[in-house]
Amino acid sequence: MIISFFFLSFLFSAAVYYLFLSRYRELGKLGLAITSASLVILWIGLTAFLLTAFGIYRFDKVIYSIIFFASIGLVVLLKHRPFILREKFSSLEIGKKELLFLVLFSLFSFYLYAGFPTQYIDGGRDQGQYTIFGYVIAKTGGFNLDVPDSGLIRNIFGNSVLLDYQAISLDPNEEIDRRSPAFFHLLPSYLAVGYDLFGMHGLLGINSVFGFLSVFLFYLILRRLSDPFVAGAALVLYVLNVSQLWNIRSTLSEPISQFLILFTAYLLQTFFKTKNGLLMSAIGVIFGISCFLRIDSFTYFPLLASYSAYLILVSPKYFKDFLFFFTSFSFVSILAAIYAYYRSLMYLEAHWAFLKYLIIGFGLSVGFIFAEIVVWKNSPGVLQNLRAWLKEKKKVLRILTWLFFACLIGFAYFIRPNFVNELNNSTLPKYRAVNSLPMFFWYVPFWLFIFLPFAFDLFLFRKNGIRTSFLFFAGSILLFLYLFDPMISPDHFWITRRWIIFSIPFAILGSFLGIRSIPVLSRKWKTSVLILGFLSGLVYTIWRSNLILFRPMMGSYLEGYEQFSRSLPENEGIYFTTKRSIASPLRYIYGKDTFIIQDSMEFLNKVPELLKLGKKVYIIQNGDFSGYKSNLRFSKIVNLDLKGRFPIESVYKFPEFLYHKNLDLQVFKIETSDRIPSEESIEMIWNPADGGFLSKVGKIEEDGTISATRHRGPLVYGPFLTLPAGKYELQFIGKNLQNAEFDVVYNLGSDRLLESQKGTEDNIKTLLFEVKRPIIDDLEFRVFVEGKSGVKIDKIYLKRILQR
Numbered sequence: 001m002i003i004s005f006f007f008l009s010f011l012f013s014a015a016v017y018y019l020f021l022s023r024y025r026e027l028g029k030l031g032l033a034i035t036s037a038s039l040v041i042l043w044i045g046l047t048a049f050l051l052t053a054f055g056i057y058r059f060d061k062v063i064y065s066i067i068f069f070a071s072i073g074l075v076v077l078l079k080h081r082p083f084i085l086r087e088k089f090s091s092l093e094i095g096k097k098e099l100l101f102l103v104l105f106s107l108f109s110f111y112l113y114a115g116f117p118t119q120y121i122d123g124g125r126d127q128g129q130y131t132i133f134g135y136v137i138a139k140t141g142g143f144n145l146d147v148p149d150s151g152l153i154r155n156i157f158g159n160s161v162l163l164d165y166q167a168i169s170l171d172p173n174e175e176i177d178r179r180s181p182a183f184f185h186l187l188p189s190y191l192a193v194g195y196d197l198f199g200m201h202g203l204l205g206i207n208s209v210f211g212f213l214s215v216f217l218f219y220l221i222l223r224r225l226s227d228p229f230v231a232g233a234a235l236v237l238y239v240l241n242v243s244q245l246w247n248i249r250s251t252l253s254e255p256i257s258q259f260l261i262l263f264t265a266y267l268l269q270t271f272f273k274t275k276n277g278l279l280m281s282a283i284g285v286i287f288g289i290s291c292f293l294r295i296d297s298f299t300y301f302p303l304l305a306s307y308s309a310y311l312i313l314v315s316p317k318y319f320k321d322f323l324f325f326f327t328s329f330s331f332v333s334i335l336a337a338i339y340a341y342y343r344s345l346m347y348l349e350a351h352w353a354f355l356k357y358l359i360i361g362f363g364l365s366v367g368f369i370f371a372e373i374v375v376w377k378n379s380p381g382v383l384q385n386l387r388a389w390l391k392e393k394k395k396v397l398r399i400l401t402w403l404f405f406a407c408l409i410g411f412a413y414f415i416r417p418n419f420v421n422e423l424n425n426s427t428l429p430k431y432r433a434v435n436s437l438p439m440f441f442w443y444v445p446f447w448l449f450i451f452l453p454f455a456f457d458l459f460l461f462r463k464n465g466i467r468t469s470f471l472f473f474a475g476s477i478l479l480f481l482y483l484f485d486p487m488i489s490p491d492h493f494w495i496t497r498r499w500i501i502f503s504i505p506f507a508i509l510g511s512f513l514g515i516r517s518i519p520v521l522s523r524k525w526k527t528s529v530l531i532l533g534f535l536s537g538l539v540y541t542i543w544r545s546n547l548i549l550f551r552p553m554m555g556s557y558l559e560g561y562e563q564f565s566r567s568l569p570e571n572e573g574i575y576f577t578t579k580r581s582i583a584s585p586l587r588y589i590y591g592k593d594t595f596i597i598q599d600s601m602e603f604l605n606k607v608p609e610l611l612k613l614g615k616k617v618y619i620i621q622n623g624d625f626s627g628y629k630s631n632l633r634f635s636k637i638v639n640l641d642l643k644g645r646f647p648i649e650s651v652y653k654f655p656e657f658l659y660h661k662n663l664d665l666q667v668f669k670i671e672t673s674d675r676i677p678s679e680e681s682i683e684m685i686w687n688p689a690d691g692g693f694l695s696k697v698g699k700i701e702e703d704g705t706i707s708a709t710r711h712r713g714p715l716v717y718g719p720f721l722t723l724p725a726g727k728y729e730l731q732f733i734g735k736n737l738q739n740a741e742f743d744v745v746y747n748l749g750s751d752r753l754l755e756s757q758k759g760t761e762d763n764i765k766t767l768l769f770e771v772k773r774p775i776i777d778d779l780e781f782r783v784f785v786e787g788k789s790g791v792k793i794d795k796i797y798l799k800r801i802l803q804r
Helices: 002-021 028-053 059-080 096-114 126-140 150-160 186-204 207-225 228-240 242-248 254-271 277-292 295-314 316-343 345-350 352-378 380-392 394-423 428-434 436-440 452-462 466-484 492-516 523-545 557-567 580-588 600-611
Strands: 168-170 179-181 574-577 593-597 617-621 632-642 645-647 658-660 663-672 683-686 698-700 706-708 713-716 719-735 740-746 751-758 764-785 792-801
Touching: 002 028, 002 059, 002 186, 028 059, 028 186, 028 207, 028 254, 028 277, 059 186, 096 207, 096 228, 096 242, 126 186, 126 580, 150 600, 179 345, 186 254, 207 228, 207 242, 207 254, 207 466, 207 492, 228 242, 228 492, 228 523, 242 254, 242 492, 242 523, 254 277, 254 466, 254 492, 277 295, 277 316, 295 316, 295 352, 295 380, 295 466, 316 345, 316 352, 345 352, 352 380, 380 394, 394 436, 394 452, 436 466, 436 492, 452 466, 452 492, 466 492, 492 523, 557 580, 557 632, 574 580, 580 593, 600 617, 600 632, 600 663, 600 764, 617 632, 658 698, 706 713, 713 792, 751 764, 764 792
Parallel strands: 574 593, 574 617
Antiparallel strands: 168 179, 617 663, 632 663, 645 658, 683 792, 698 706, 706 792, 713 764, 719 764, 719 792, 740 751, 740 764
């Protein structure tokens, strides 16, 4: 019932916005509908955010705020425009066939976005952490992350057990155990709304709404700049881009940032020549919402400084309008900074190195714009002389600009990767940065990208895109910034989080616009190049996106967690695990009192003290505790079996296939025991694609075996096992094993139990190693291959060698 009430309230509010904005004929009917729906969605998010900030979020309060605000708007509207329904509304700004294509394709896009969500609810990475925060808000009304047993666990276990979680940190300035989320809070507020609407599936699919609206905005922006074919061709590649699919299907903040840029660009494009300070201020507020989403949204200040310089030189009569836009954006961003200081201080402190650059950029940008205002007001002759000089040197400047772009692309693609890799021995962070342009071509075909400079020429020298100049500066500056350094973890699509904000959409948009803007070709030749570029780009895009196009990632994780939660004993218990990624979802989503083990030996030595208090104690591990402690008994009670596919976590290449991201853990109940310890048999058999084994360069076959490809690196690693002391025999069964190297490590590979050994036989490799410590965590068995080795791993066996 409440869901129906929500959608009725949404339609009522959107209708009021539609009527209110109908006075602005520049929008057109479709633009009116999209703008109205977008404003309602932004209001929903801001309301949820404000309620969350005060710890009083409730879904019905969000609905009441929608109705209340829309009702006030309707009263004002009827009071000042009693005959509005008799007025003629704006005409449809695109043709009926275009509209049919756009509606059908947008619905198909929504199906792609919402129909195959990534069920990443583990706490190991951002999307899982955002998911947890959204759930907590929906259930508790705010960020109620405190743990009632913290004091007890601290007193017994000390530093052997962690009291915080990934992205959930204890505040050292608080006398009590107050935990704070290490993120900005707008996205989790939206996720809470999604959860209240459709449960976990609604939470996981909330970004599909923003993706759906972005489809219309992208098309309408480009349609005004060019023609239906260019807009349609770019739209198809934009929607089907593998990075676009990946990020919108995840609970990440970047798709909302992309939507806000497109929405701002569309509104500025629409109202650029109206000279309405109130409208420009409102658009600045909309753009400023980005600063409540992400810390790197504050990089927009240099973007706006560049945009202001362009306006004051090319269109000085609109510079005043820009100042309204900039002032309101600055005001909202300052509010966001103040809020972050009081509610996300630890997050800011953790990013202090990056934050210093943001502060410097803010100061320089504001100072630059202030200097422009002074010159504009007091020395207009200086600007006139500068414009005259630029006009006189226009031809030379165009040549220099083209040479600059040619040299920049050549340096970024050919020289920088090879030179810097050799200079720095190709360390991983440096590899990510210096190879960013070749990696970017995984997502935007290079034969389209080479036409992007023509779009720069269009905006900078031909002034045909003056109304969309904001889009140009937003796209170009974010493109240069994040190609210089993506500033994000470098595996599979993770690196594209920064690029999808606007770099990839701008490169696609600008490439097609650049083709249409080539000055030396006739329209017929441009159309031919467009068709060829689109068809080849479509083949390339589908080839890349086919990996995930109609496949949900981690498709059974939600079911696995829920089944596991139902299988646990009903009585109250305290759970411990070394697996950081599962601790926070078990704690905050499934209500299991879970803590993270930092030192297993010290932890187990102190467990009896907790048992004496009558507590039920459980440990969640991958491995067996047989024979570890004489005073403890470990009884296996249930498995935590999480299954799903995920792109192979490669660094040096585009992920070419999916692997089984299977997490098979066991839950042991710990009890006191009077038995005499004895070595018990431990035997394990793994299919290499199961049980926690991973691969960076292998292909996962349908039967679960792993085959080497043409790439060099770790073919198999995992399963991050827990084992007690003893001697063990490890066997790998497969093919061409003489072409591989094997080792046994722990502590994330930094400590070795067995040095690297070369394979000697074709189909079997046996390793003997000994665990001398009482217990060891996160044990890995690794197989390394060279390119085109032909190695295949069929089975992996482990057994303890019993002493006789």
